[in-house]
Each structure stands twice: as C-alpha cells, then as structure tokens.
Amino acid sequence: MTRTTAAGIHPLDHLVLPVRSLDVARARLTALGFVVAPTGIHPFGTENCCVFLADGTYLEPISVGDEQAAAKAIADGNVFVARDRVYRDSRGDEGFSAMVLATGNADADHARYVEAGISAGDMLSFSRAFTDTAGKSDIASFKLAFASGSKATDAFLFACERVNAPKVDRAALQAHANGATGIVEVVAVSGQPAEQHRLISVAVGDPTVSEQGGTFHLPNATLNVLDPASFTSRFGLSAGAPTELRFAAVVFSVRHADVTSRLLAANSIKHDISGNDIVVQPASGQGAAFIFREIK
Structure with missing residues (x-):
C-alpha cells in the first residue's frame, strides 16, 4: 500500500462502520466471506472487530462496549467517540460514519484543517492491544486529526498516523473466502x-x-x-x-x-x-x- 506524508495526497487507510453489536457484525461479515479479526478494545469505551485486506486497507466495525467510559471520553473532548455518538443519534446504530486517510504527520494535517476551518476538534493519540489469529499480541499506537464540514453531521474524515504498527502476521486475516x-x-x-x-x-x-x-x-x-x-x-x-x-x-x-x-x-x-x-x-x-x- 502506498502511504504519503501530510505534504501529498493521502491514501485510504480504513473505513469506520458503526454497528449495534460486534457479535452480529462478526456473523454477518463471516457469512459475506470475510475473515474477522479478534475484538479490539479502545481505552475510551468503543471496541471493534476489523476486516484486514491485502492492499493494506481495512474495515473497522465499531460498537460501544462501555457506555460509562464513552460518556467520559466525550466529556473530555474525545472527537472520535463524540462523532460516533452524533452519528448514532442521527442515523442509528448501523452505518458508515467515517473515511480514514493514512498520513505520516497527523500534526501537520491538524494544522491544515485548523487553518482551513474544517477541524472537527482536538487531535487524539492512543494505543491498544492487537491480536492475530494465532493469538500473538502487540501494541498498536495511533495519532488522529479530524476534519468535518459544519453541516455534514452524517460523515467525517480523519487522518491516521500509525505511530507503532503491530509486529504480527496478518496473512491469515487477509485470506478471505x-x-x-x-x-x-x-x-x-x-x-x-x-x-x-x-x-x-x-x-x-x-x-x-x-x-x-x-x-x-x-x-x-x-x-x-x-x-x-x-x-x-x-x-x-x-x-x-x-x-x-x-x-x-x-x-x-x-x-x-x-x-x-x-x-x-x-x-x-x-x-x-x-x-x-x-x-x-x-x-x-x-x-x-x-x-x-x-x-x-
């Protein structure tokens, strides 16, 4: 997969798909012929079950696993969780809320978004555990910068810098039936x-x-x-x-x-x-x- 810095046109990184239940999402995606990764837990109340593709992109079905933690994250200014809540309140618990762009410099992207008047709020840095199909775990770390139109409450975009990519084998996760x-x-x-x-x-x-x-x-x-x-x-x-x-x-x-x-x-x-x-x-x-x- 081609990746660029903030100075060039950004590639697609992944897509965020709100779901009500990860169990339902996992069953549906499996029936569609996809291999679904083990559940990933975010430190701010949301969780996912990703579908990784051989071109380096992926789907991120996401649900709210801990309502209390999510509410606290929103109160603390976490744009990712806040926009997930806005989407669910507007469109329901099933949908396609965000397109994510790969970047090598999320700080520069945030500065561009602020200057252009399209920043959706503060940047977000976080880490979470990642586990492959064999049970091997590593830590994935990200830095995000958010963009949105003032009236576009049904969608947002953000730049994602992979500060630390997990050193695990994704080959089995990318072999879809x-x-x-x-x-x-x-x-x-x-x-x-x-x-x-x-x-x-x-x-x-x-x-x-x-x-x-x-x-x-x-x-x-x-x-x-x-x-x-x-x-x-x-x-x-x-x-x-x-x-x-x-x-x-x-x-x-x-x-x-x-x-x-x-x-x-x-x-x-x-x-x-x-x-x-x-x-x-x-x-x-x-x-x-x-x-x-x-x-x-």
Missing part, C-alpha cells in the same frame, strides 16, 4: 455534491480536486460523491434520507466474481448483479452497501 483483496472505491451521497469539494480536497491533501467533479483520486482508491439519483441509477439502491454528506457504499476488488457469487448464494446472502458489480444491500452488522468487482 470471497476473494476480496482490497478497496478500490468508496461512494458517498450528497444532496449538493459540489459543496463537498473543499472539505474533501483539504482532508485528502489535493488542492486541484475542485476541478475534478465529484471524483477524488487517492493513491490507492477512488472516492466518488454522487447525488441521490445518480447513486440509485448506478447501484439500484435507495440513497436514503436527504444528507449533506453520507458515506454509502464500499467497492471491493475480487479475483473471481463467480467464486464470490457462489459463496454469497451458499450462505443465503441476497445479492444483485449491476453490470460488472455484485451488489449486497446494507444489513445488520453491515451498515454500508458492499459491492464486489472482479479486477484482474
């Missing part, structure tokens, strides 16, 4: 896509993006911001309630679409074919539309 190898596209919905250009261009570190319509080319993926009609036309899915900005779908690369479709059928996962895409509608434990695309 559905053949997924990476994330090639993230799709968002907006009633006014053009108004999201400045927020996203500053967040990703691309000053020229305002001339590229609703498409933002990152080093390792594409972000497309569509109006509701275009989203429905492209994927055959409802765009949901009106929104300034909401992340709605994840497009995964797979080696063989027929292998993916057979697995989904065997696990009784309803799916539709839209051109070259296999489209799975959101469900409990899977807060976004999942789209599988064969890429040779």
Whole structure:
C-alpha cells in the first residue's frame, strides 16, 4: 500500500462502520466471506472487530462496549467517540460514519484543517492491544486529526498516523473466502455534491480536486460523491434520507466474481448483479452497501 506524508495526497487507510453489536457484525461479515479479526478494545469505551485486506486497507466495525467510559471520553473532548455518538443519534446504530486517510504527520494535517476551518476538534493519540489469529499480541499506537464540514453531521474524515504498527502476521486475516483483496472505491451521497469539494480536497491533501467533479483520486482508491439519483441509477439502491454528506457504499476488488457469487448464494446472502458489480444491500452488522468487482 502506498502511504504519503501530510505534504501529498493521502491514501485510504480504513473505513469506520458503526454497528449495534460486534457479535452480529462478526456473523454477518463471516457469512459475506470475510475473515474477522479478534475484538479490539479502545481505552475510551468503543471496541471493534476489523476486516484486514491485502492492499493494506481495512474495515473497522465499531460498537460501544462501555457506555460509562464513552460518556467520559466525550466529556473530555474525545472527537472520535463524540462523532460516533452524533452519528448514532442521527442515523442509528448501523452505518458508515467515517473515511480514514493514512498520513505520516497527523500534526501537520491538524494544522491544515485548523487553518482551513474544517477541524472537527482536538487531535487524539492512543494505543491498544492487537491480536492475530494465532493469538500473538502487540501494541498498536495511533495519532488522529479530524476534519468535518459544519453541516455534514452524517460523515467525517480523519487522518491516521500509525505511530507503532503491530509486529504480527496478518496473512491469515487477509485470506478471505470471497476473494476480496482490497478497496478500490468508496461512494458517498450528497444532496449538493459540489459543496463537498473543499472539505474533501483539504482532508485528502489535493488542492486541484475542485476541478475534478465529484471524483477524488487517492493513491490507492477512488472516492466518488454522487447525488441521490445518480447513486440509485448506478447501484439500484435507495440513497436514503436527504444528507449533506453520507458515506454509502464500499467497492471491493475480487479475483473471481463467480467464486464470490457462489459463496454469497451458499450462505443465503441476497445479492444483485449491476453490470460488472455484485451488489449486497446494507444489513445488520453491515451498515454500508458492499459491492464486489472482479479486477484482474
């Protein structure tokens, strides 16, 4: 996976998917053919069960495991937990709340966000234990800088600096039965896509993006911001309630679409074919539309 410093266009790092229950999320993601990592506990009340992909990106389904700790974190100014609460209060406990960008200098990103007037609040540094499928553990440490539009309560973006990457073997966690190898596209919905250009261009570190319509080319993926009609036309899915900005779908690369479709059928996962895409509608434990695309 290509990573840049704050001076360049940032790659996609991971996606945050609020869920009500990690047990439900784990069961759903397993049925979709993903290997799900052991539960990770944050020091501020939230917990996750990640899906790691061979391209270095990952999904972070997240739930609130300790309400008291989460409430204290919000009171202490923890932007990550506060935005999770805002999302759940607005959209419910299942969804797709944040797109996370890889950076080598979160402090510089925070300074850019503040200068541009899009900072969502104070930076956050934390560490947590990480365990692989063999039970080997190490400590993962992160530093985060947050960006958000003043009206975009359904979505936010943040830059993530991996201060300490766990020295564990993720190979088994990346061998998915559905053949997924990476994330090639993230799709968002907006009633006014053009108004999201400045927020996203500053967040990703691309000053020229305002001339590229609703498409933002990152080093390792594409972000497309569509109006509701275009989203429905492209994927055959409802765009949901009106929104300034909401992340709605994840497009995964797979080696063989027929292998993916057979697995989904065997696990009784309803799916539709839209051109070259296999489209799975959101469900409990899977807060976004999942789209599988064969890429040779």
